[in-house]
Amino acid sequence: RYPEGAFPHRSAFLPPTVCVPALWGSVPWGMKLQCVSLWLLGTMLILCFVDSRSLRKCLISTDMHHVEESFQEIKRAIQAKDIFPNVTILSTLETLQSIKPLDVCCVTKNLLAFYVDRVFKDHQEPHPQILRKISSIANSFLYMQKTLRQCQEQRQCHCRQEATNVTRVIHDNYDQLEARSAAIKSLGELDVFLAWIDKNHEVTSSA
Amino acid sequence: MVLEEVWTSRFMWFVYALIPCLCTGEVAVLPAPQNLSVLSTNMKHLLVWSPVIVPGETVCYSVEYQGEYESLYMSHIWIPSSWCSLTEGPECDVTDDITATVPYSLRVRATLGSQTSAWSILKHPFNRNSTILTPPGMEITKDGLHLVIKLEDLGPQFEFLVAYWRREPGAEERVKMVRSGSIPVHLETMEPWAAYCVKAQTFVKAIGRYSAFSQTECVEVQGEAIPLALALFAFVGFMLILVVVPLFIWKMGRLLQYSCCPVVVLPDTLKITNSPQKLISCGREEVHPCTMAVMSSEEIFRVWIS
Numbered sequence: 001r002y003p004e005g006a007f008p009h010r011s012a013f014l015p016p017t018v019c020v021p022a023l024w025g026s027v028p029w030g031m032k033l034q035c036v037s038l039w040l041l042g043t044m045l046i047l048c049f050v051d052s053r054s055l056r057k058c059l060i061s062t063d064m065h066h067v068e069e070s071f072q073e074i075k076r077a078i079q080a081k082d083i084f085p086n087v088t089i090l091s092t093l094e095t096l097q098s099i100k101p102l103d104v105c106c107v108t109k110n111l112l113a114f115y116v117d118r119v120f121k122d123h124q125e126p127h128p129q130i131l132r133k134i135s136s137i138a139n140s141f142l143y144m145q146k147t148l149r150q151c152q153e154q155r156q157c158h159c160r161q162e163a164t165n166v167t168r169v170i171h172d173n174y175d176q177l178e179a180r181s182a183a184i185k186s187l188g189e190l191d192v193f194l195a196w197i198d199k200n201h202e203v204t205s206s207a
Numbered sequence: 208m209v210l211e212e213v214w215t216s217r218f219m220w221f222v223y224a225l226i227p228c229l230c231t232g233e234v235a236v237l238p239a240p241q242n243l244s245v246l247s248t249n250m251k252h253l254l255v256w257s258p259v260i261v262p263g264e265t266v267c268y269s270v271e272y273q274g275e276y277e278s279l280y281m282s283h284i285w286i287p288s289s290w291c292s293l294t295e296g297p298e299c300d301v302t303d304d305i306t307a308t309v310p311y312s313l314r315v316r317a318t319l320g321s322q323t324s325a326w327s328i329l330k331h332p333f334n335r336n337s338t339i340l341t342p343p344g345m346e347i348t349k350d351g352l353h354l355v356i357k358l359e360d361l362g363p364q365f366e367f368l369v370a371y372w373r374r375e376p377g378a379e380e381r382v383k384m385v386r387s388g389s390i391p392v393h394l395e396t397m398e399p400w401a402a403y404c405v406k407a408q409t410f411v412k413a414i415g416r417y418s419a420f421s422q423t424e425c426v427e428v429q430g431e432a433i434p435l436a437l438a439l440f441a442f443v444g445f446m447l448i449l450v451v452v453p454l455f456i457w458k459m460g461r462l463l464q465y466s467c468c469p470v471v472v473l474p475d476t477l478k479i480t481n482s483p484q485k486l487i488s489c490g491r492e493e494v495h496p497c498t499m500a501v502m503s504s505e506e507i508f509r510v511w512i513s
Contacts, residue, residue: 063364063413066306121280128287132304135286139274139307
């Protein structure tokens with residue numbers, strides 16, 4: 001009765017039904033133009049809504065609040081170790097902000113892989129308390145990757161050129177620094193990534 | 208010959224080395240804890256094991272964990288448990304360590320003074336999505352006509368789905384999402400002479416699972432007895448007023464009449480009853496001017512007053 005992870009959603013936008021094909025010949029040009037543009041707008045909205053709705057449902061069971069909380073506890077300690085404050089790896093918030101809805105899935109998948117495959121591995125943390133929090137975040141990211149993979153098996157998560165370019169820029173920025181410094185800097189920029197996920201996936205936190 | 212001598216001397220050295228162990232009969236190494244398992248209910252995870260018994264001594268235990276990430280990418284990393292770096296009891300609350308929905312490996316070792324046992328690892332890694340979710344405890348109360356529910360506090364990871372309906376055929380079941388327990392929540396304003404039923408289940412977003420529904424609890428709204436008594440009382444009071452007030456007014460009127468405008472009452476001695484004097488009225492008989500008129504005592508009194 002209550003399928004896991006599903007919550008009631010508002011119904012999709014329906015285009016107006018004034019443009020009945022049988023009466024098309026008798027409709028004046030002005031009205032025809034209006035009808036066409038309304039249909040196009042309606043179709044676009046449906047596509048956008050369906051696509052973004054599917055992404056929101058994918059990560060809906062992730063406890064993002066806990067991940068954000070874990071990061072906040074170690075943020076100061078991690079950022080204090082960053083010796084290149086004027087350099088950025090996630091290419092500032094603007095680059096991530098410019099990512100279109102169709103590319104969100106691919107960029108999320110790629111950035112999760114970036115952190116899991118490179119950043120967490122390159123960072124050697126000596127303090128047990130900070131190590132616990134990083135472990136918590138890393139394992140949560142692993143879970144998010146699995147969830148995203150399962151979800152995207154049903155819907156396709158194509159990587160367009162724009163998404164691939166953004167990912168390449170981030171990897172290039174990372175490679176310009178020595179691995180340990182790059183890892184510390186990327187860890188320090190986790191709040192940027194988490195905020196972006198929050199915004200694009202509308203994952204509500206269980207506080 | 209030389210080779211035989213070398214082997215013989217080495218063999219003897221080995222025998223001599225074993226003598227202390229054979230003679231003392233004591234276990235040199237502390238045994239590792241056995242039978243590790245995780246008991247998990249409502250997202251509280253408890254690692255338990257069989258205690259290591261050393262007579263007269265208190266054995267301590269250390270617990271470490273490794274998430275799936277560590278086991279895949281850095282298998283040499285084991286993280287000390289938040290609360291059980293050195294604990295006495297044969298159990299450890301690992302709730303704060305298991306923070307992601309991935310398999311976690313757990314290991315325990317015993318410590319006694321300078322001796323430590325080998326690590327004993329949990330046979331099957333534990334994933335918190337296997338936790339047992341129990342139906343939530345709930346308290347249904349009526350605040351006048353308001354149906355109020357108070358749910359058990361299970362922590363920040365729990366949300367509640369409350370289903371409630373009016374107990375009558377074809378009634379619609381309504382659902383309300385409650386974010387946290389321990390705070391009373393208003394469900395509905397009930398109608399008098401109606402019964403309402405409620406049941407609830409928990410939802411843990413982190414693992415995407417629901418518990419079973421709790422037992423249904425129903426409440427009935429009575430409410431009429433009090434207004435009925437009130438109406439009866441009001442009626443009796445009104446009837447009393449209807450009788451008492453006119454009586455009171457009449458009495459007061461009489462009182463006022465007696466005090467303000469008293470009626471003149473002649474004393475008995477001045478009243479004429481069967482008087483021997485004859486009363487003569489003017490005009491009936493011829494009256495001589497000098498004839499004395501006989502008047503009644505009342506007339507005499509009236510003339511005298513005027």
